[in-house]
Amino acid sequence: xxxxxxxxxxxxxxxxxxxxxxxxxxxxxxxxxxxxxxxxxxxxxxxxxxxxxxxxxxxxxxxxxxxxxxxxxxxxxxxxxxxxxxxxxxxxxxxxxxxxxxxxxxxxxxxxxxxxxxxxxxxxxxxxxxxxxxxxxxxxxxxxxxxxxxxxxxxxxxxxxxxxxxxxxxxxxxxxxxxxxxxxxxxxxxxxxxxxxxxxxxxxxxxxxxxxxxxxxxxxxxxxxxxxxxxxxxxxxxxxxxxxxxxxxxxxxxxxxxxxxxxxxxxxxxxxxxxxxxxxxxxxxxxxxxxxxxxxxxxxxxxxxxxxxxxxxxxxxxxxxxxxxxxxxxxxxxxxxxxxxxxxxxxxxxxxxxxxxxxxxxxxxxx
Amino acid sequence: xxxxxxxxxxxxxxxxxxxxxxxxxxxxxxxxxxxxxxxxxxxxxxxxxxxxxxxxxxxxxxxxxxxxxxxxxxxxxxxxxxxxxxxxxxxxxxxxxxxxxxxxxxxxxxxxxxxxxxxxxxxxxxxxxxxxxxxxxxxxxxxxxxxxxxxxxxxxxxxxxxxxxxxxxxxxxxxxxxxxxxxxxxxxxxxxxxxxxxxxxxxxxxxxxxxxxxxxxxxxxxxxxxxxxxxxxxxxxxxxxxxxxxxxxxxxxxxxxxxxxxxxxxxxxxxxxxxxx
Numbered sequence: 001x002x003x004x005x006x007x008x009x010x011x012x013x014x015x016x017x018x019x020x021x022x023x024x025x026x027x028x029x030x031x032x033x034x035x036x037x038x039x040x041x042x043x044x045x046x047x048x049x050x051x052x053x054x055x056x057x058x059x060x061x062x063x064x065x066x067x068x069x070x071x072x073x074x075x076x077x078x079x080x081x082x083x084x085x086x087x088x089x090x091x092x093x094x095x096x097x098x099x100x101x102x103x104x105x106x107x108x109x110x111x112x113x114x115x116x117x118x119x120x121x122x123x124x125x126x127x128x129x130x131x132x133x134x135x136x137x138x139x140x141x142x143x144x145x146x147x148x149x150x151x152x153x154x155x156x157x158x159x160x161x162x163x164x165x166x167x168x169x170x171x172x173x174x175x176x177x178x179x180x181x182x183x184x185x186x187x188x189x190x191x192x193x194x195x196x197x198x199x200x201x202x203x204x205x206x207x208x209x210x211x212x213x214x215x216x217x218x219x220x221x222x223x224x225x226x227x228x229x230x231x232x233x234x235x236x237x238x239x240x241x242x243x244x245x246x247x248x249x250x251x252x253x254x255x256x257x258x259x260x261x262x263x264x265x266x267x268x269x270x271x272x273x274x275x276x277x278x279x280x281x282x283x284x285x286x287x288x289x290x291x292x293x294x295x296x297x298x299x300x301x302x303x304x305x306x307x308x309x310x311x312x313x314x315x316x317x318x319x320x321x322x323x324x325x326x327x328x329x330x331x332x333x334x335x336x337x338x339x340x341x342x343x344x345x346x347x348x349x350x351x352x353x354x355x356x357x358x359x360x361x362x363x364x365x366x367x
Numbered sequence: 368x369x370x371x372x373x374x375x376x377x378x379x380x381x382x383x384x385x386x387x388x389x390x391x392x393x394x395x396x397x398x399x400x401x402x403x404x405x406x407x408x409x410x411x412x413x414x415x416x417x418x419x420x421x422x423x424x425x426x427x428x429x430x431x432x433x434x435x436x437x438x439x440x441x442x443x444x445x446x447x448x449x450x451x452x453x454x455x456x457x458x459x460x461x462x463x464x465x466x467x468x469x470x471x472x473x474x475x476x477x478x479x480x481x482x483x484x485x486x487x488x489x490x491x492x493x494x495x496x497x498x499x500x501x502x503x504x505x506x507x508x509x510x511x512x513x514x515x516x517x518x519x520x521x522x523x524x525x526x527x528x529x530x531x532x533x534x535x536x537x538x539x540x541x542x543x544x545x546x547x548x549x550x551x552x553x554x555x556x557x558x559x560x561x562x563x564x565x566x567x568x569x570x571x572x573x574x575x576x577x578x579x580x581x582x583x584x585x586x587x588x589x590x591x592x593x594x595x596x597x598x599x600x601x602x603x604x605x606x607x608x609x610x611x612x613x614x615x616x617x618x619x620x621x622x623x624x625x626x627x628x629x630x631x632x633x634x635x636x637x638x639x640x641x642x643x644x
Binding site: 033 | 425586
């Protein structure tokens with residue numbers, strides 16, 4: 001649920017950005033120049049500069065004060081351009097970790113003339129120094145703004161396009177689109193876990209309230225909460241790692257039924273027995289599967305999988321404890337010692353919880 | 368022997384370094400000239416041709432695909448009147464047309480202003496190159512960033528049906544009413560081997576005085592000719608040879624509204640004096 005809402009918000013935000021950006025970006029004469037940058041996981045990189053070889057040679061000749069030789073056949077062009085590799089390399093600047101990088105140079109012959117234009121590739125290749133995660137490119141040869149296409153996962157994966165002015169430095173191009181840091185992931189999944197209980201997880205709230213209403217003393221409540229926590233942590237982990245899986249058509253009604261059970265037992269048998277703890281543990285296993293379903297829907301960042309899993313669980317925990325704390329502050333703190341606490345609070349509240357749980361059970365089971 | 372070989376490789380390294388330095392030094396001098404290159408300047412009647420928009424320096428241009436958002440006017444005017452130049456958005460060549468009638472057809476291209484942000488150093492380079500110092504109030508050198516709203520007023524001359532004598536070449540001085548317009552006062556097609564070409568520069572239809580006009584030859588773009596217009600907006604360019612030429616002039620003035628410090632209009636005119644390039 002949250003995952004879907006979050007992704008919609010992102011889609012809308014990007015759409016808004018897209019609606020405002022192109023107008024500004026296309027206000028200039030955009031040339032037809034193009035650069036493709038490939039970054040490979042082992043730190044190797046390749047920069048393909050697409051050029052009109054004829055025009056490029058003439059520009060170099062003009063800059064060097066030589067006579068221009070337009071319209072040369074491709075083999076001759078290739079030879080002339082390779083002779084000028086130093087000059088060609090001087091039109092580019094590749095920096096990583098603040099230092100200029102040395103690169104190899106190659107000329108890929110032009111395919112046959114298309115639409116009156118020839119296009120050849122000047123290929124620069126190198127390797128990022130250890131510890132450098134990104135490179136920047138500046139290129140002075142084109143006369144107009146050119147397209148820089150970054151392939152940040154080798155030849156696979158997504159590409160991103162930037163428009164770069166000639167001579168200006170590109171934004172840093174990292175191997176993979178820079179993902180969130182561990183702290184960011186931790187903070188995000190802690191919040192997601194917490195909000196999955198409060199205020200979004202009414203079924204879990206009711207279950208925890210059921211536990212809270214069970215006893216007026218701290219020990220039984222703590223015992224049950226601990227059993228519940230241990231259990232749902234186990235199934236959440238197992239399910240996320242793909243060891244355990246149950247269809248949500250079973251898990252969701254079962255969670256609803258667990259609410260009914262706890263609430264009804266509050267009314268019928270208000271003593272802490274090992275049986276009660278065992279049952280709560282069992283239900284915890286179920287709820288863990290429910291959390292796993294939610295977490296699956298949210299998605300887990302591959303780079304920080306364990307961080308996300310653990311912090312989500314901690315967030316869920318904090319949410320449950322908050323429910324108990326709130327209930328205690330609102331009702332328990334002043335009413336739990338009253339003689340009418342059981343008859344006017346525990347029994348009616350438990351019955352109401354049981355009724356809601358029963359309704360959900362029927363609804364979720366599709367009965 | 369050894370010493371000789373050493374010195375020759377040293378010379379080679381020095382040459383390479385000089386070449387690299389030359390390139391590095393030359394690149395900041397890149398002006399953003401804009402012009403139209405037709406697939407032929409001498410179409411036969413009824414012939415279809417493409418009009419390529421080019422941006423660059425030294426008459427060596429990069430393709431500029433058609434951008435409707437920037438276009439104010441893209442037309443060709445001949446003895447049979449004015450026709451719009453169609454084209455495909457985002458595609459080079461920017462326009463396609465068909466030669467009609469006889470005599471000279473004038474291609475006209477006018478773009479909307481777009482703002483470029485320049486460092487004062489870059490601005491100084493282009494002020495120097497285009498001879499704009501006299502047109503500018505002082506003070507821009509102290510700005511951290513100079514914003515220039517530039518637009519294009521571009522023409523190209525085509526001669527339909529070949530060289531059929533002076534009567535058949537009429538129309539080279541046709542006015543299109545561009546904001547800044549270069550108008551040849553004698554027929555460039557008559558200067559096969561070069562010669563003096565008188566040109567008038569008009570700003571808003573009136574003579575523009577004291578503005579630098581530059582002429583670049585396709586055969587020798589490294590040696591441009593420059594001259595400044597007189598009170599009547601007139602300038603005479605002694606073209607040392609025939610072939611394809613690019614004439615250009617820039618008018619710059621303080622911007623009227625917010626969003627830019629200056630407004631500049633870049634005029635250009637391409638033609639060939641003889642058969643082909």
